[in-house]
Amino acid sequence: xxxxxxxxxxxxxxxxxxxxxxxxxxxxxxxxxxxxxxxxxxxxxxxxxxxxxxxxxxxxxxxxxxxxxxxxxxxxxxxxxxxxxxxxxxxxxxxxxxxxxxxxxxxxxxxxxxxxxxxxxxxxxxxxxxxxxxxxxxxxxxxxxxxxxxxxxxxxxxxxxxxxxxxxxxxxxxxxxxxxxxxxxxxxxxxxxxxxxxxxxxxxxxxxxxxxxxxxxxxxxxxxxxxxxxxxxxxxxxxxxxxxxxxxxxxxxxxxxxxxxxxxxxxxxxxxxxxxxxxxxxxxxxxxxxxxxxxxxxxxxxxxxxxxxxxxxxxxxxxxxxxxxxxxxxxxxxxxxxxxxxxxxxxxxxxxxxxxxxxxxxxxxxxxxxxxxxxxxxxxxxxxxxxxxxxxxxxxxxxxxxxxxxxxxxxxxxxxxxxxxxxxxxxxxxxxxxxxxxxxxxxxxxxxxxxxxxxxxxxxxxxxxxxxxxxxxxxxxxxxxxxxxxxxxxxxxxxxxxxxxxxxxxxxxxxxxxxxxxxxxxxxxxxxxxxxxxxxxxxxxxxxxxxxxxxxxxx
RNA sequence: GUCCCAAUAGCUCAGCUGGAUAGAGCAACAGCCUUCUAAGCUGUAGGUCGUAGGUUCGAAUCCUACUUGGGACGCCA
Numbered sequence: 001x002x003x004x005x006x007x008x009x010x011x012x013x014x015x016x017x018x019x020x021x022x023x024x025x026x027x028x029x030x031x032x033x034x035x036x037x038x039x040x041x042x043x044x045x046x047x048x049x050x051x052x053x054x055x056x057x058x059x060x061x062x063x064x065x066x067x068x069x070x071x072x073x074x075x076x077x078x079x080x081x082x083x084x085x086x087x088x089x090x091x092x093x094x095x096x097x098x099x100x101x102x103x104x105x106x107x108x109x110x111x112x113x114x115x116x117x118x119x120x121x122x123x124x125x126x127x128x129x130x131x132x133x134x135x136x137x138x139x140x141x142x143x144x145x146x147x148x149x150x151x152x153x154x155x156x157x158x159x160x161x162x163x164x165x166x167x168x169x170x171x172x173x174x175x176x177x178x179x180x181x182x183x184x185x186x187x188x189x190x191x192x193x194x195x196x197x198x199x200x201x202x203x204x205x206x207x208x209x210x211x212x213x214x215x216x217x218x219x220x221x222x223x224x225x226x227x228x229x230x231x232x233x234x235x236x237x238x239x240x241x242x243x244x245x246x247x248x249x250x251x252x253x254x255x256x257x258x259x260x261x262x263x264x265x266x267x268x269x270x271x272x273x274x275x276x277x278x279x280x281x282x283x284x285x286x287x288x289x290x291x292x293x294x295x296x297x298x299x300x301x302x303x304x305x306x307x308x309x310x311x312x313x314x315x316x317x318x319x320x321x322x323x324x325x326x327x328x329x330x331x332x333x334x335x336x337x338x339x340x341x342x343x344x345x346x347x348x349x350x351x352x353x354x355x356x357x358x359x360x361x362x363x364x365x366x367x368x369x370x371x372x373x374x375x376x377x378x379x380x381x382x383x384x385x386x387x388x389x390x391x392x393x394x395x396x397x398x399x400x401x402x403x404x405x406x407x408x409x410x411x412x413x414x415x416x417x418x419x420x421x422x423x424x425x426x427x428x429x430x431x432x433x434x435x436x437x438x439x440x441x442x443x444x445x446x447x448x449x450x451x452x453x454x455x456x457x458x459x460x461x462x463x464x465x466x467x468x469x470x471x472x473x474x475x476x477x478x479x480x481x482x483x484x485x486x487x488x489x490x491x492x493x494x495x496x497x498x499x500x501x502x503x504x505x506x507x508x509x510x511x512x513x514x515x516x517x518x519x520x521x522x523x524x525x526x527x528x529x530x531x532x533x534x535x536x537x538x539x540x541x542x543x544x545x546x547x548x549x550x551x552x553x554x555x
Numbered sequence: 556g557u558c559c560c561a562a563u564a565g566c567u568c569a570g571c572u573g574g575a576u577a578g579a580g581c582a583a584c585a586g587c588c589u590u591c592u593a594a595g596c597u598g599u600a601g602g603u604c605g606u607a608g609g610u611u612c613g614a615a616u617c618c619u620a621c622u623u624g625g626g627a628c629g630c631c632a
Contacts, residue, residue, distance in 0.1 A: 034574090036571080037571095047575085049574055049575095052574075056611095056612085087574085088575075170632065173632055174631080174632080175631090290630090293630095315629090315630065316632050320632095341627080342627070344559055344626075345559075345628055347559085368626095411568090417560090419568095428594060430580090430593090430595065431581060433580075436580090436595090439594050442592075443595085446591065448591095450591055493571095499569065509595055509596065512595075555592080
C-alpha cells in the first residue's frame with residue numbers, strides 16, 4: 001500500500017468507528033464505506049455518502065446522521081484538515097496534502113514495480129486469447145484480441161494474480177486437411193505438375209510461396225512418395241509454417257504466450273472420450289438420430305448440442321469441452337477466454353460444459369471483443385489496397401507502428417465497437433493520444449538531461465516545497481495508479497490504464513506550462529521537483545508498459 | 556422469431572458496480588513561445604444521457620417494454 005491507499009484506508013476505518021460510536025448502525029448493518037474523490041474540487045479532496053446509505057438503517061435524516069458522524073470523528077486519525085457536510089448529506093474531507101509528497105521517494109524506490117501489488121492473491125488465472133486458426137494470417141480482429149488480452153494479462157499480473165497466457169491451436173479439423181491439400185497442390189504445381197486446388201483450399205500467395213520453398217528444400221522427392229506419408233508431411237509443414245508466421249507476427253506485436261496448446265494432442269490422448277464420459281455419467285448425454293447430444297438446455301442454453309455427428313466424427317464442441325476440462329484439471333481458479341464478437345453465441349454451451357464438469361459457471365469468463373472498423377481519409381477501409389483482402393495485423397503494424405496499434409486497440413472498452421482512425425494513429429500531434437503521452441515522458445527526459453548538464457540533478461528532496469496546485473494534482477494522480485491497476489484487473493478493463501496514462505500525461509503538461517523545474521537560484525526546490533518529475537516519468541512508463549507501449553526518451 | 560452488444564456534446568468515447576452542477580479528446584471560438592521540446596498550455600461555447608414507464612432519499616448507471624445500429628442463432632470451425 002502506498003501512502004495514498006493507507007490514508008484512504010485510515011479515513012474509512014475512522015468513518016466506521018464514528019458510525020459505531022454514534023450508535024447509528026451495528027457492525028452487521030454497516031454498509032461498505034464508499035470514499036470517492038469529488039469531481040469538483042470545491043467539495044474537498046474526498047467525500048463519503050455514508051450518511052445517505054445509513055438513512056434507512058438509522059431511520060434518520062441524512063444530514064442529521066452526517067452531523068452525528070462528524071461529531072464522533074477523530075480528525076487526527078488521518079491528515080484531515082477540515083470536514084463539512086454538504087448537499088443531501090455528503091461528508092467532505094479537506095486534506096492537509098503535504099502527506100502526498102511522501103509518494104515521490106516511495107515511487108522512485110519501487111521504480112518499475114510501482115503500481116504492482118506487493119503480495120500475491122493466490123489465485124491462478126489462465127487467459128486464452130487470439131487462438132486464430134493456423135490457416136492464414138492474423139487480421140485486425142485478432143490484433144485487437146491480442147492487444148487487449150496481453151494488456152489484461154499484464155494488468156492481472158501486476159494486481160497479484162498468477163497469470164498464464166495460452167494460445168489454442170485448432171490443428172485438428174477439416175480446415176487443416178484443406179491446408180495440407182492446398183500445400184500439396186502448390187508443391188506439385190511448383191514442380192510443373194497439373195494439380196487442382198482442393199475445393200475449399202487456401203488460395204493465398206503465401207501458400208504458393210511455401211510450395212516453391214518446399215521444392216527448394218526437398219526437390220521433387222514428395223512427388224511419388226506414399227500418399228499417406230506425403231499428406232502427413234504437407235500437413236505438418238503447412239501447420240508449422242502457418243504457426244511460425246503467426247508467432248512472428250505476435251512477437252513483433254509484443255505478444256508472447258506461455259503455452260501453445262494443440263487440439264490434436266486431445267485426440268492423441270483419450271481426453272475427448274474421457275470428457276464425454278464425465279458428462280455421460282451425469283446423465284447429460286443421449287443419442288438421437290444417429291448422433292450423440294449434450295443436454296446444454298439443462299444449463300439454460302437454447303437447444304441441446306451435438307457432440308458426435310452421425311458419421312462418427314466429433315463436432316468442434318467435443319474437443320473444446322475436453323480442452324476446457326484439461327484447463328480445469330491444471331488447477332486454474334479462473335479461466336478467461338477472449339473471443340471475437342462472432343463467437344458470443346457459443347458462450348452458453350461452453351458455460352454449460354463448465355457446469356457439467358462440476359465447476360461454478362463463473363469459473364469461465366468470456367470477454368467478447370467487438371469489431372474493429374478501419375478509417376482512412378474519413379472513409380471506411382474495407383479491404384487492403386495491396387492484397388484486396390482483409391487488412392492484416394502485419395500491414396497495419398507497417399502502416400502505423402506497434403505503439404499506436406497497441407494503444408488504440410486497448411483504449412476503448414472491449415464491448416464497444418472500435419473505429420480505428422489510421423490518420424490519427426500516424427499523426428505526430430497532440431490529437432494522437434499515444435504521442436501525447438510519449439511526449440510527456442520525453443519532455444521529462446529532456447529536463448532530466450539538462451538538469452544533469454547544469455549540475456542541478458542532485459540534491460535533497462523536500463516534499464514540503466511541492467505545494468502548488470499543479471503539483472498537488474500530479475501527486476494525487478500518481479497516488480491513484482495502484483488502485484487503477486487493481487480496478488482494471490478486477491473489472492477486466494484494460495482501457496482504464498490507457499485512460500490513466502493519458503490523464504497523468506495531461507497533468508504533467510499542465511504542470512510543465514505552469515511551473516519551471518530547473519531553477520539555479522532555488523536548488524532545493526529544483527531537486528525536489530526533479531524527483532517529482534522522475535516519479536511521473538516512471539509512472540508513465542509503468543502504465544504504458546502494461547498496455548505494451550514503449551516510452552521513448554526522445555521523440 | 557430468439558439471444559448478445561451498443562445507443563451520452565457536431566465527431567470519437569469515458570463515466571470508478573446508484574450520488575452533488577454528467578466528463579475528456581477532436582472539431583469551433585478567444586488567448587499563451589527572448590523561458591526546461593508550442594508534438595504543449597489556458598479559457599469560452601456545446602447535453603431532454605435513444606423513447607416510455609418502474610424501483611428509492613437519489614438513476615446515464617438497476618428492472619420492464621419499445622425504437623435504431625451491429626453481431627450470433629449448423630451434425631462448420
